[in-house]
Amino acid sequence: MTALTGTGRLIRLALRRDRVLLPTWIVVIAGLTAAIGASVVGLYGTVEERFAAASFSAANVVTRIFDGPAAGTELGSLVLMEGYWLLAVVTGLMGAQAVVRHTRHDEETGRAELIGAAVVGRRARLAAALALAVGATLAAGVAATLVLLALELPFVGALLAGATLAGNGAVFAAVAAVAAQVAASARAANGSAAAVIGVAFLLRAVGDALGDVGEDGVSVVSAWPSWVSPIGWGQQARAFEEPRWFVLLLLGGAATILAAAAMSLVGRRDLGAGLVPPRPGPRRAAPWLASTLGLAWRLHRGPLLGWATALGVVGVAFGIVGESADELFGLSEDLTAAIEGMAADAGLLELYFAFTTGLLAIAASGYVVQALLRVRTEELQGRVEAVLATAVSRRRWLLVHLLVASAGLATVLGLLGGGGAVGYGLVTGDWRAGVEGMLGGAMVHLPAGLVLASLLVFAVAVHPRTAAVVGWTGFGVSFVFGQLGALFELPQAVLNLSPFTHVPTVPAEPVTWPPLVVLTAIATALVVVAVAVHDRRDLVLAS
Amino acid sequence: MTDVIRTAGLVKTFGATRALDGVDLQVSPGEVHGFLGPNGAGKSTTMRILLGLLRRDAGEVRLLGGDPWRDAVDLHRRLAYVPGDVHLWPNLSGGEAIDLFGALRGGLDERRRADLIERFSLDPTKRCGTYSKGNRQKVALIAGFASDVELYLLDEPSSGLDPLMTQTFNDVVREARDAGRTVLLSSHVLAEVEALGDRVSIIRDGRIVETGTLDELRHLTRSTIEVQTVQPVPGLAQLPGVHGLSAEGDRIRFEVEPAELDTVLARLSRAGVTALTCTPPTLEELFLRHYDVTVPAAGSRR
Ligand SMILES: Nc1ncnc2c1ncn2[C@@H]1O[C@H](COP(=O)(O)OP(=O)(O)OP(=O)(O)O)[C@@H](O)[C@H]1O
Numbered sequence: 030m031t032a033l034t035g036t037g038r039l040i041r042l043a044l045r046r047d048r049v050l051l052p053t054w055i056v057v058i059a060g061l062t063a064a065i066g067a068s069v070v071g072l073y074g075t076v077e078e079r080f081a082a083a084s085f086s087a088a089n090v091v092t093r094i095f096d097g098p099a100a101g102t103e104l105g106s107l108v109l110m111e112g113y114w115l116l117a118v119v120t121g122l123m124g125a126q127a128v129v130r131h132t133r134h135d136e137e138t139g140r141a142e143l144i145g146a147a148v149v150g151r152r153a154r155l156a157a158a159l160a161l162a163v164g165a166t167l168a169a170g171v172a173a174t175l176v177l178l179a180l181e182l183p184f185v186g187a188l189l190a191g192a193t194l195a196g197n198g199a200v201f202a203a204v205a206a207v208a209a210q211v212a213a214s215a216r217a218a219n220g221s222a223a224a225v226i227g228v229a230f231l232l233r234a235v236g237d238a239l240g241d242v243g244e245d246g247v248s249v250v251s252a253w254p255s256w257v258s259p260i261g262w263g264q265q266a267r268a269f270e271e272p273r274w275f276v277l278l279l280l281g282g283a284a285t286i287l288a289a290a291a292m293s294l295v296g297r298r299d300l301g302a303g304l305v306p307p308r309p310g311p312r313r314a315a316p317w318l319a320s321t322l323g324l325a326w327r328l329h330r331g332p333l334l335g336w337a338t339a340l341g342v343v344g345v346a347f348g349i350v351g352e353s354a355d356e357l358f359g360l361s362e363d364l365t366a367a368i369e370g371m372a373a374d375a376g377l378l379e380l381y382f383a384f385t386t387g388l389l390a391i392a393a394s395g396y397v398v399q400a401l402l403r404v405r406t407e408e409l410q411g412r413v414e415a416v417l418a419t420a421v422s423r424r425r426w427l428l429v430h431l432l433v434a435s436a437g438l439a440t441v442l443g444l445l446g447g448g449g450a451v452g453y454g455l456v457t458g459d460w461r462a463g464v465e466g467m468l469g470g471a472m473v474h475l476p477a478g479l480v481l482a483s484l485l486v487f488a489v490a491v492h493p494r495t496a497a498v499v500g501w502t503g504f505g506v507s508f509v510f511g512q513l514g515a516l517f518e519l520p521q522a523v524l525n526l527s528p529f530t531h532v533p534t535v536p537a538e539p540v541t542w543p544p545l546v547v548l549t550a551i552a553t554a555l556v557v558v559a560v561a562v563h564d565r566r567d568l569v570l571a572s
Numbered sequence: 573m574t575d576v577i578r579t580a581g582l583v584k585t586f587g588a589t590r591a592l593d594g595v596d597l598q599v600s601p602g603e604v605h606g607f608l609g610p611n612g613a614g615k616s617t618t619m620r621i622l623l624g625l626l627r628r629d630a631g632e633v634r635l636l637g638g639d640p641w642r643d644a645v646d647l648h649r650r651l652a653y654v655p656g657d658v659h660l661w662p663n664l665s666g667g668e669a670i671d672l673f674g675a676l677r678g679g680l681d682e683r684r685r686a687d688l689i690e691r692f693s694l695d696p697t698k699r700c701g702t703y704s705k706g707n708r709q710k711v712a713l714i715a716g717f718a719s720d721v722e723l724y725l726l727d728e729p730s731s732g733l734d735p736l737m738t739q740t741f742n743d744v745v746r747e748a749r750d751a752g753r754t755v756l757l758s759s760h761v762l763a764e765v766e767a768l769g770d771r772v773s774i775i776r777d778g779r780i781v782e783t784g785t786l787d788e789l790r791h792l793t794r795s796t797i798e799v800q801t802v803q804p805v806p807g808l809a810q811l812p813g814v815h816g817l818s819a820e821g822d823r824i825r826f827e828v829e830p831a832e833l834d835t836v837l838a839r840l841s842r843a844g845v846t847a848l849t850c851t852p853p854t855l856e857e858l859f860l861r862h863y864d865v866t867v868p869a870a871g872s873r874r
C-alpha cells in the first residue's frame with residue numbers, strides 16, 4: 030500500500046457527495062461572467078465609448094483599486110477589467126472550501142476516521158480533495174470561456190481568460206490544502222484561505238493604484254505588488270490585448286509548489302488537529318455573553334465585522350468617485366439613459382448617489398441572509414436543543430437572532446452610507462450633499478432589507494429545509510433585478526417582485542413614506558406568522 | 573405526593589414511523605428512575621416530549637405539575653437536561669458554555685460549579701470544538717448539576733465517559749438524590765441503573781413493557797433449576813411455566829417462572845430429589861430478553 034492508495038475511490042466518493050454543491054458554484058460563476066459580460070457589452074457599444082471607459086478607468090485611482098488595471102479598448106479587456114477579480118475570488122473560494130470540506134471538515138465530523146480505517150493511503154484524502162477542487166476550478170474556467178465565446182468575444186482571449194481563472198482557483202485550493210494542515214480547525218483553515226484571497230486582492234489593489242497610465246492612455250502599468258498576487262497575475266494576462274501566456278506558468282507553478290508542501294505536511298500532524306495548537310479560551314464567560322442576546326451577538330459578530338468593514342471601505346471609495354460623477358456617466362450613452370430614467374429631472378450627482386447606494390444596499394443585504402441562515406445551522410447541527418431546554422422560549426430565541434441581524438444590517442448600511450459621506454466630503458468639502466446622498470440613499474433601503482430578513486425567518490420557521498434556497502434566491506432576485514432589470518428592460522410586474530424596486534431613489538427623489546411603511550408592514554406580518562408557526566412545530570433534532 | 577412525571581398513552585409519529593405507541597411513564601418525587609430500552613425504542617423521543625421540544629400527537633403528559641409544551645419556559649427553570657449527543661459552539665470555551673447554560677437556566681451555584689469542574693477534571697479553557705465526546709458530555713453535566721433544580725433529565729449521560737468519570741457521575745447522581753432531587757436517567761447499561769436506580773422502566777418499540785423496583789422486576793424473571801431425582805419426572809416439560817428443559821442422565825436442567833415454582837417443586841419432590849440448585853434470576857437476563865429484537869415485543873410480556 031502506498032501513501033496514495035485509494036485516491037481514485039475517494040475522488041468518486043467526493044464527486045458523489047458534491048454532486049449538487051459544485052455544479053451550483055460553477056453555474057454561479059458562469060452566471061456572474063454572463064452578467065458582467067452582458068452589462069459591459071450592452072453599455073459600451075461604440076469604439077468611442079470603449080475608449081472613454083478605458084481611459085477613465087486607467088486614470089482614476091478608485092476604479093484601478095476596485096476594478097482592475099485597464100488593458101486597452103477591446104470589449105473583452107473591459108469585461109475582465111470590470112469583473113476578473115470577482116470571478117477569481119469566487120472561484121478561489123469554491124476551490125478552497127472544497128479542499129477543507131473533504132479534509133479537515135471530514136475529520137471533525139468523524140467521517141475521516143471511517144475512511145482512514147479502510148484501505149486508504151496516508152496522503153490519499155488530501156490528494157483526492159485537491160483533485161476534486163482543481164477539477165472544479167477547471168470546469169469553472171471552461172464555463173467562463175464558453176460564456177465569453179457566447180458573447181462573441183475572440184477565441185484566444187476567452188481561452189486564456191478561462192485558463193487564468195482556473196489557475197487562480199487551483200492556487201487558492203492549494204493554499205487551502207496548506208492551511209488545512211496548519212490551522213487548528215476546519216473553520217480556521219477556511220478562514221485562513223479566505224484571508225489569503227483577501228490579501229491577494231489587496232496586494233494587486235495597491236500595485237494597480239501605485240501604477241502608471243500607459244503610453245496609449247487606455248492601460249495601466251501596474252507596480253510590483255500586483256506581481257506578487259495570484260489575482261494580480263490573472264489580471265496581468267491581458268487575454269484580449271497582447272496575451273501573456275507565461276502567467277499560466279506562474280499560476281501552475283505556485284499551485285504545484287503549494288500542493289507539494291501540503292502533501293509533505295500531511296504526515297506531520299494528527300487526524301483532526303493542525304500543526305498549530307488551538308489557543309486556549311477564557312475560563313469564565315464574560316457577563317455580556319451569558320444571555321440569549323449575548324450568545325446571538327457572539328455568533329453574529331464575526332460575519333458582521335467582515336461585511337461592515339468591506340462595505341464601509343467600498344462606501345468611502347464610491348463617495349470619493351462621486352466627485353467625478355458626471356465624467357463617469359458621460360462614458361456611455363446607454364448608462365446615461367438608464368440612469369436618467371430613474372428620476373427625470375434630478376441632477377447627475379443625485380442620480381449617481383441613488384444608483385450606487387441602491388446597488389450597494391442590495392449587496393449589503395446579503396449580510397442578513399448569511400446571518401439568519403445561522404439560525405437554521407444552529408437547529409440543524411443540534412445546538413439549539415440544549416438552549417431551548419433552558420428557560421429560553423422559542424419565540425425569544427428566534428426574535429433575538431432577527432434583532433441582532435437587523436441591527437447588523439442597519440450598521441452595515443450606516444457604515445456604507447457614512448463611509449460614502451466621509452469620502453465625498455473629504456474630496457469636495459461638501460459634507461451635506463454626501464450625508465444626504467450617500468447616507469440617506471443607503472439607509473432608505475433598510476425596510477427592503479428587512480423584508481428579505483423576514484422572508485428568511487419565515488422560511489426557517491415554516492419550511493426549514495428550503496431556507497437556504499429561499500434566502501439566496503431572494504437575494505439573487507433582488508440583485509439581478511436591481512442591477513440588470515432596467516438594462517434588460519424586464520417588465521415592471523417582474524421587477525416589482527424585488528422589495529428593493531419599491532424603495533424611493535433617494536436622493537434623486539424625495540423620501541416618500543408610503544412604500545417604506547408598506548415594506549415594514551410586510552416584514553412585520555411575515556415575522557408574526559413565522560413566530561406563530563415556529564412556536565408550534567417540532568424542532569429539527571439531531572438524533 | 574403528586575408524580576414529578578406522568579404520561580399516559582403518549583403517541584408520537586414521524587411520518588410513517590410510530591416512535592411512541594402509547595407510553596405510560598410515571599416518576600415519583602425524589603427517585604432515580606432508570607429508563608432502559610434498545611436503540612430506537614423511543615427514549616430520546618420521550619425525553620424531548622417531556623421538554624416540549626417535540627409535540628405529542630396523542631396522550632397526556634404532566635411534568636412538575638405543568639404541561640411541558642405550554643409551560644415550557646417556566647418548567648425549564650426547574651429542571652436540567654443533558655442530551656444524549658451534546659453539540660456545542662466550537663469557538664466557545666468549555667467554561668463559557670457552562671456559564672452560558674447556567675445563566676440561561678436562571679443562574680448556577682458557583683461553589684458547585686468549581687467543585688464539579690474539579691471532580692470531572694475538565695479543562696474549562698479548551699475550545700468546545702477541540703473537546704472529545706466525553707468532554708462535551710462533561711460540559712453539559714457540569715452545567716446541569718451546578719444548577720439548583722428539582723428534576724434532572726439525563727439522556728444516556730455516561731455514554732462517553734471513561735470508568736473513572738462514570739464513577740464520579742454516579743456519585744453526583746447519588747448526591748442529587750440525597751438532596752431530594754428527582755432524576756430520569758436513560759441508559760443502555762444495566763449495571764449503571766442497578767447502581768443508581770430506585771425504579772426502572774423498560775421501553776421497547778415505543779411502549780413501556782416493564783416497570784417497577786429492581787426487586788419487583790427480579791421476581792418477574794425465571795429461576796434456573798438443576799436437579800437430580802431418584803425416578804424420572806414424566807411430563808415435566810409440559811408443565812405450565814417450565815422452559816428450556818434439558819436432561820443429561822439423571823440430571824435435569826430447566827427454567828421456571830416464579831408463579832409456577834411451587835407446583836414444579838411439588839412434582840419434583842414426589843420423584844425423590846437427591847440434589848438441587850436453584851439459581852436466582854438476574855436482571856441481565858430480563859434486560860437482554862427485551863433487547864432481543866428477534867422476539868416480538870408482545871411475546872416477551874408475561
Ligand atoms: N426526527 C425524526 N424523524 C424521523 N424519525 C425519528 C425522528 N426522531 C426519532 N425518530 C425515530 O423514532 C424512533 C425512536 O427514536 P429515539 O431516538 O427516541 O430512540 P432511543 O430510544 O433514544 O434510541 P437510542 O438508544 O439509539 O438513543 C426511532 O425509530 C427513530 O428512528
Ligand SMILES: [Mg+2]
Pocket residue numbers: 615616617656727
Ligand atoms: Mg436516544
